[in-house]
Amino acid sequence: MIIPDEIYQFEDSRFRALIQPNAQLKRLATGFEWTEGPVWFAAHQLLLFSDIPSERIMRLTSDGQLSVFRCASDFTNGNTSDRIGRLLSCQHGTRSVTRTEPDGSRTVIADQFQGKRLNSPNDVVVQSNGAIWFTDPTYGILSDYEGYQADPEQETHNVFRVDPDTGNLEAMISDFVQPNGLAFSPDERILYVAESGSSHDPDVPSIIRAFNLDDGGRIAGDRVFATIDCGLPDGMRVDFQGNLWSSAADGIHCFHPDGTRLGKILVPEVVANLCFGGPKGNRLYITATTSLYSIAVSTKSAI
Template sequence: MSHYDQRDPRFRALIHPNAQLRQIGSGFEWAEGPAWFPAAQMLLFSDIPAHRMMRWTAETGCTVFREHSDYSNGNTRDPQGRLVTCHHGLRAVTRTEHDGSRSIVASSHAGRRLNSPNDVVAHSDGSIWFTDPTYGILSDLEGYRAPREQDGSFVYRVPPEGGEPRAVITDFTQPNGLCFSPDEGLLYVAESGSSHDPGVPPVIRVFDVAPDGSVANGRDFARIDQGLPDGIRCDAQGNVWSSAADGVHVFAPDGVLLGKILVPEVVSNICFGGPRGNRLFITATTSLYMLAVDAAAAGWPAAH
């Protein structure tokens, strides 16, 4: 149990006490945005400053998936099994078709360029939801330094038929990771504004989602006590798994911290994958880790 910090008895039902935290890739500049593709049994993730996307499979380990990735960050799989990616460099969200062709999902709002789309999730109705903080335009490390054109950093929804993204949440400092509850009635969003302003609380907020895609009743769900929340995922039981400075924090649906998976590097993001969906993949600064858990993603396998 050396890499576990149990805070609630319910944590034991989600972990294997003897499972080893395995480093399965290393040498990255800032690993981010993991997404699992069951049809190919592969994990895709971004190495943002290195301007590339990586692929991991059990057979080949880590290999380059895409050079010149336009400073890709968050990735997800849509209901058709296609790759959807946030790009700091393009200041856009793209979709990669099964034949490898790529199209723009969103690049502007109200006639002005987006900031730098960061993380993305697909709803079962085909809509695409993404966050748009300013990290990719603050410097030339993870994108291209540029002035902000939007009035703030918002959470957007692109309708299933495509078209103009609609700002559905506008009161974050820096919205980051996001995920839906198993029934998609709740949307969780990480607030990472404390990265540049210590006065911003490092919290995960939750919102009610209506059938028409509107959101309401935003409230704090949980607070990260080490570092800040970045990438987040919800499992099939409704528990929320969050990145943090000391590892992965796991919260029950009622917001209680169940426990932590301690990781020797700052964690940026996580996702569930593997042949049975019960492997947790962790992008952490320069490395990729994997851990067997007793949980799988909400909607597995259709959503991931």
């Protein structure tokens, strides 16, 4: 289904070079409960995405065929691919980050910190050196809708890093109300993290923070990078030019690396996440509440 209404909101002339003015926003599939975690696998020309409350990971091939990739997904939320093409997933049900091996088995990457269970890992990214970073808010344990209701064991809601050599887990950032989506700049010197605490507390600002990383990959200061003016930031991606594309209640907000909002792609459902993909890598796949959408753009992923 093609969405025919006006879909672009221009706020800076630089936005025109990033979009295809004649491209249509297409609804590829609908009827889900809460879509999340899209990830494109170029080697297989397919997209995976989560339907969290239904405990499914869905598969969409490049020819438009939709099927179930995994049932009983343990309320999987965010997904990504590691540097050799394996699926990494944040599972609310098991409160863990897992890796799917070539034989289909799952390896637990992290499920506890300092002897206590994680809250509910939400979103995950992988650095070029193999380090795995993920956010750990409490959404998956607030109720039985996206996981299993439970009291948190962690005192803070952290952004974690898994060391690529030792597998050790370290809390890198601990001052978020609810850390959510995260993404690296193309040179990996900046880590962007979404603050989505306004979902349950209107006094929490709906912001994206930018953390500078030093030569050793350690946090070396941060700043507010951008504010979302409609809803809150959730999942996000960075293109190869360094522009950040963030989810929001009214669609996707695109920010220049200097923090200027260039424009919006308006979507008729609340957007949870997005990723670049497609045969040429120049298509945005958008998970938005009950549906999966796509639109062609004039840029590609940073990775």
